[in-house]
Amino acid sequence: MKNFNLKLLLLLLISTLITLGCQIKDNITDNSIVWTDDKNGTFTDPRDNQTYKVIKIGNQILFAENLKYQIPEKEITDITEWKNNNDYDGWSFYRNNLDIGKSYGILYQWEAAKLACPNGWHLMTDNEWSELINNLGDEYMAGNKLKEIGTEHWYGTNAEVTNESGFTALGGGYRDSDGDFINLSIAGHFWTSTTYTMYNENYEAYRRSLAYTDQAILRIQTGKRHGLSARCVKD
Structure with a gap:
């Protein structure tokens, strides 16, 4: 015994x-995720040692922060270079300001956004955005469940904003096709990896957008030269 x-x-x-x-x-x-509970964790990008909060919503594992990876030799600060970049592979900080980038992440042109997620992750597709929104109700109410509470990164807010999803969407603004910076703290615009095929798939792709003024999340086609925020989802 x-x-x-x-x-x-x-x-x-x-x-x-x-x-x-x-x-x-x-x-x-x-590619590991260190989980703090069954829905929240952190992931450290081995390329630059940047650590991101990650969340699980339904069957998706998502970045809970805007991507900040600086693709080597692809930063574009010059307006003329930005608006003439037909490869759509450039990126910049809002107003070319690193301090703003540390808070809001990087604004990527479309090809850059597709390449910027780390190994084991990818830029969210249009369908994956739809899946996320459906898990939170619908496009008319999901915005308030996705947006960060308060006015640190938004021009305004309201009592209906809960961020109950943990997604923590920020009003990161965008850089338009002419190289101008617009909408910081007013709206957040996020690339999808899905091209818009109604007219010419070479020039436009779908984005999802949230504004501080309402609870909806919009689905809009946008020129690929624009600089928008990016969120990654686990493969």
Whole structure:
């Protein structure tokens, strides 16, 4: 009986060590997520060691912050270069201001946004945005559940804004096709990876937009030269 108990204790000890070893290994894996509970965690991008909050909504695992990855050699500060970039692969901080970028993330042209998510993640598709919105009700009420509470990153707010999803959408504004910066704290605009095919898929793609003034989230086609915010979803 004593030998049996010793063997059982040894097996339990080995099992515990294996479990701890797997957890440690997972925590240092490039694509790992460190979960704080069943819906909230953090992910560290191995390319630049930027740590992002992540959330689980329905079956989706999403960034809860705007992407901030600086694609090497693709920053465009010059207005003329921006509006002549037909590769749509540039990015910039709002007003080319790093301090604004630290809060609101980066504004990516469309091709850049598709390339900017880390390995194991991708830019949300139009359908994935629809799935997110449907999990929160519909496009007419989801905005208030997605937006950050308060006025730190929004020009105004109201009592109906709850951010109950944890998505924490910010009013990051955008950079238009002529290189001008517009709408900071007024609205948040997010690329999808889905092209708009009604007329010419080479020039436009879908975006999702939220404004401080109402609770709706809009689906609009936009020229790919525009600079918008980006959110990543787990593969």
